[in-house]
Amino acid sequence: MADEDFTPHELLVDFKRRMKIYHKSEDQELSRSLIASQARIKQITGSEDLKDPLIAELIMERSRYAYNDQLEFFEQNFLSDLLAAALQHYEPSDGGDDDGGTTPVPV
Incomplete structure (x- = not known):
């Protein structure tokens, strides 16, 4: 992925703050991890609403x-x-x- 095509995940800033990561060298990989986590949380819970504090917390965790x-x-x-x-x-x-496909997947 080229740097100019990179769009950071919406939770990237909050995630980096929580993890005490202050550099930008991992931003693309961290965003990919957040995207994968969001997809898995949606698969389990049926939601990917980042405005829901519980969903956002689960994605970051x-x-x-x-x-x-x-x-x-x-x-x-x-x-x-x-x-x-x-x-x-x-x-x-x-x-x-x-x-x-809206039924959550059992954990």
């Missing part, structure tokens, strides 16, 4: 685990928060077999 090479422990350690977010964003299907 998952990225923190990824940054520290501990990703395999994230879902186990945040199970209650993931379930709470999934229940908060749960929308029952209309009874058909195809729910349009």
